[in-house]
Amino acid sequence: MPTLEPVVAPCWCCAGEFAEVDLVRLGARPEAAICLDCARFVKRRAVARRDEHRRTPFGAVRGGVQRVRDRVISNGWHERGPLGAFLRRLDRFLP
Numbered sequence: 157m158p159t160l161e162p163v164v165a166p167c168w169c170c171a172g173e174f175a176e177v178d179l180v181r182l183g184a185r186p187e188a189a190i191c192l193d194c195a196r197f198v199k200r201r202a203v204a205r206r207d208e209h210r211r212t213p214f215g216a217v218r219g220g221v222q223r224v225r226d227r228v229i230s231n232g233w234h235e236r237g238p239l240g241a242f243l244r245r246l247d248r249f250l251p
């Protein structure tokens with residue numbers, strides 16, 4: 157009787173191992189996959205790059221949120237017990 161082991165693949169961004177359902181494959185390079193958290197990170201970087209070239213009120217808000225996020229991460233607040241859990245959960249809903 158064969159064993160059913162979950163298929164895992166590495167994320168090309170963070171090198172973590174993930175199940176196929178938790179990966180996003182790149183269109184022209186299907187062998188390359190990134191995990192959902194890294195996909196969110198890459199999207200934010202792409203939007204920030206676009207905001208650099210095109211100034212909008214929404215871009216200014218996103219820039220402010222990113223500056224706060226950078227400060228939280230540089231101080232390690234996102235890793236502090238209940239406060240860190242709250243900040244990580246809150247980050248899911250921020251642009």
Ligand SMILES: [Zn+2]
Pocket residue numbers: 167168169170171172190191192193194
């Ligand atoms: Zn990743």
